[in-house]
Amino acid sequence: MARESKRRSNGRRSPWAAAALIGIGLLITGGVYAGASAAMAATAEPSASSTLTVEDGKLLFQANCATCHGLSLEGTPNGPSLFGVGELSVEFQLATGRMPLQMQGPQAPQKAPQFTEDQIEAIAAYVQSTSPGPTYPDPEVLDGEGDIARGAELFRINCAMCHNVAAAGGALTEGKYAPALHTTSPLHMYAAMVTGPQNMPVFSDMNLSLEDKRDIISALIFLQQEESAGGFTLGSLGPVSEGLFIWIFGIGALIAITVWITAKSN
Known part of the structure; x- marks a missing residue:
């Protein structure tokens, strides 16, 4: 009886063995799937559905711009009309982050754009289709x-x-x-x-x-x-920065030399 129980204890598997096998299997399966997906994405041609349309631009405009510029680009007390501004102006304002305006001020500061390039082009195309204006150059x-x-x-x-x-x-x-x-x-x-x-x-x-x-x-x-x-x-700011540089370093150097000569003589 003692030999039989010893043989059973030596042949018993660790309780973590099954979990380890499952984890390895999941890792291998996930790696194969990820590699296959990446290969398919690299070889597949871009889908036409990934490009936003003028209708998408209209929806984006209504959700983000109409509050100030009006649903029909007519303008409001909070923002000017966009009649005739064209897609070039819209692209400039959105791509430089000047619009949407975060707060009223002397002028709109440049900041990181809120929209992606595709979204900006869609909004610009909608404005151009509604009220044409300046467009992109050659x-x-x-x-x-x-x-x-x-x-x-x-x-x-x-x-x-x-x-x-x-x-x-x-x-x-x-x-x-x-x-x-x-x-x-x-x-x-x-x-x-x-x-x-x-x-x-x-x-x-x-x-x-x-x-x-x-x-x-x-x-x-x-x-x-x-x-x-x-x-x-020096910031290319002309005589202001140049004069400040001369005042601090030039005159400062002369004062330092004067003090050094005086100390030497004493």
């Missing part, structure tokens, strides 16, 4: 291959009084400001010139031709990509 206008020197001259004449000659932005009246353009995309540079958001004037083709706009965009792209030839930019 890719050539945004390619950065224009005349950089001519574009820089045009920028100094038409834009530098607000945006600074180095496109660093600047203060305006009543708490408003012209934003820096160091990270602005070529499309949004063009959109700002054509649609005139907030304090920006509208530059029609009578003011600046398409070639002029292309040259200005090319000059700004050059500023974004090239390092300053003059060394430290």
Whole structure:
């Protein structure tokens, strides 16, 4: 009887063995399924149903924009009419996060966009279908291959009084400001010139031709990509930051040398 009970105890399985086998099986099954799903997703062509339609844009507009701009784009006391603004203006305002407006102020600040790119394009397409306006330019206008020197001259004449000659932005009246353009995309540079958001004037083709706009965009792209030839930019804010630098470090160095000479003589 003793031998029989010992043999049974030696052949008994651990109570965790079944759980371990189930866990291993689930891991293997999940890994195979995940790999197969990824392979199918990589080889499958994008479905047309994944692209939002104008009707989807209408629903998004009614849910997020109509409170201020009206169900039919007619405007309300809280927001202007969108008749004729076009899809270019809508894309600019939504993609830069200026709209939807979080709170009233001197001007709408740029922030992270609330909508995805597909949603923005759908809302813009709905506005364009309801009340057409300025639309996207030819890719050539945004390619950065224009005349950089001519574009820089045009920028100094038409834009530098607000945006600074180095496109660093600047203060305006009543708490408003012209934003820096160091990270602005070529499309949004063009959109700002054509649609005139907030304090920006509208530059029609009578003011600046398409070639002029292309040259200005090319000059700004050059500023974004090239390092300053003059060394430290000090924020590109002109004599204010330069004078402060000279006052602190230049005069500070002279005072330090004077104190050192005086201490030496004593």
